[in-house]
Amino acid sequence: MWSPDELLFRNFQQIQNLKFDDEKISTTTSREQQKTEDSVEKCFERFERQQFLNPRLTQLNRIEHHQYLDSMLRTMPSHYQCLDSSRPWCVYWILQSAQLLSFTFDDETLRGVVQFLSNCRAPTGGFGGGPGQYAHLAPTYAAVNSLCIIGTEAAYQAIDRDSLVKFLFSVRDADGSFRLHVDGETDVRGAYCAIAVAKLVNVPERVLNELFAGTGDWIAGCQTYEGGFGGAPDLEAHGGYTFCGIASLALLNEADKCDKKALLQWILRRQMSYEGGFQGRTNKLVDGCYSFWVGATIPITQATLVGADKSMEQTFFDIEALQEYILLCCQKANGGLIDKPGKPQDLYHTCYTLSGVSIAQHSQSAQNPQVLGDMINELLPTHPLFNIPPKSVAAALSYFANISTNRAQDG
Ligand SMILES: CC(C)=CCC/C(C)=C/CC/C(C)=C/COP(=O)(O)OP(=O)(O)O
Ligand SMILES: [Zn+2]
Numbered sequence: 001m002w003s004p005d006e007l008l009f010r011n012f013q014q015i016q017n018l019k020f021d022d023e024k025i026s027t028t029t030s031r032e033q034q035k036t037e038d039s040v041e042k043c044f045e046r047f048e049r050q051q052f053l054n055p056r057l058t059q060l061n062r063i064e065h066h067q068y069l070d071s072m073l074r075t076m077p078s079h080y081q082c083l084d085s086s087r088p089w090c091v092y093w094i095l096q097s098a099q100l101l102s103f104t105f106d107d108e109t110l111r112g113v114v115q116f117l118s119n120c121r122a123p124t125g126g127f128g129g130g131p132g133q134y135a136h137l138a139p140t141y142a143a144v145n146s147l148c149i150i151g152t153e154a155a156y157q158a159i160d161r162d163s164l165v166k167f168l169f170s171v172r173d174a175d176g177s178f179r180l181h182v183d184g185e186t187d188v189r190g191a192y193c194a195i196a197v198a199k200l201v202n203v204p205e206r207v208l209n210e211l212f213a214g215t216g217d218w219i220a221g222c223q224t225y226e227g228g229f230g231g232a233p234d235l236e237a238h239g240g241y242t243f244c245g246i247a248s249l250a251l252l253n254e255a256d257k258c259d260k261k262a263l264l265q266w267i268l269r270r271q272m273s274y275e276g277g278f279q280g281r282t283n284k285l286v287d288g289c290y291s292f293w294v295g296a297t298i299p300i301t302q303a304t305l306v307g308a309d310k311s312m313e314q315t316f317f318d319i320e321a322l323q324e325y326i327l328l329c330c331q332k333a334n335g336g337l338i339d340k341p342g343k344p345q346d347l348y349h350t351c352y353t354l355s356g357v358s359i360a361q362h363s364q365s366a367q368n369p370q371v372l373g374d375m376i377n378e379l380l381p382t383h384p385l386f387n388i389p390p391k392s393v394a395a396a397l398s399y400f401a402n403i404s405t406n407r408a409q410d411g
Contacts (some may be wrong), residue, residue, distance in 0.1 A: 195215070357381045
């Protein structure tokens, strides 16, 4: 028989999933963390043992990543079926990864991509996740980014700005928040996707003012007591939503609406002291994709503080440790990059690990990239607010600034 106290203690132990040994108490979370550190340690040890025999260990496997992306653009394996409503995302992850690695696809392939994305355009404006699908803000963002990376006349023309703006108004709510699709859920990804595409296609200022009235306040309401942003007010702070929150506020010139210092403190704490990569939220595991979501948030936040504080010109995170984590622990020998050791490669992690490495390399100085290992590891820069090349942002802004002139000339 158990005494009531013993029973209570046993229940508590089970509820908390605690395990006791002589030395320490462990939980599911601490065991997962230990397992991750062990797998990362193996990658670091392999490097220490073999670095002189195999200098490729700190090298970016350019050729393999290139081959992986090229083959994925042409034929996807059957397990990508679950991404049937995210096909513009697959295109974007491939194009963005490829441009970071400085390779382009041939003109015929790119014409095919533009045609495919045009087929994803919905009659209501915006883009769906595939041909014939309803318009949704997330694939709309992916399609517009992809077309701006391609940057040809045909690519720009595949974005019908007038119907796109109509779609954006159709998913806006009176408080300035955005649903991801008509009658869909509201979260800060919606606001970010709407703001990013509207800015990139240079929607005139007076329309922007109407479209995003109240949006900055709604987004600021997503900042939590921890300092990061949740998906919507009162939800847990998370690196992905935090990127959406601060990138949106920065694009709207409304960063002063949030507590920028609390944000910077929260975001800097996401870099893992042993692994060197970032976690997405408090007490969770390192994941390569946060190299971008969290990594880009750091220079964006620092840039919003720089006027007030000169020390903000210096990057505050460990750019070497992040590159080490990605190069040593997140590359697959047969191409593609991953979340953490033991996981399979995928397009999403390939895009956001490479984008994060690019942020780390270029955030200190535009002229003098800080590249870990051989200079062959240098990636092209990415624009931290849109995550496409800075030159593609400039070209799109300029094209769409003259859109009425361009159309008049075409006619
Ligand atoms: C523009 C756009 C669409 C941005 C998306 C931003 C983004 C990555 C949001 C993350 C969403 C989320 C709560 C993931 C948690 O996953 P998890 O619980 O599996 O991961 P975790 O353990 O690392 O938190
Ligand atoms: Zn991930």
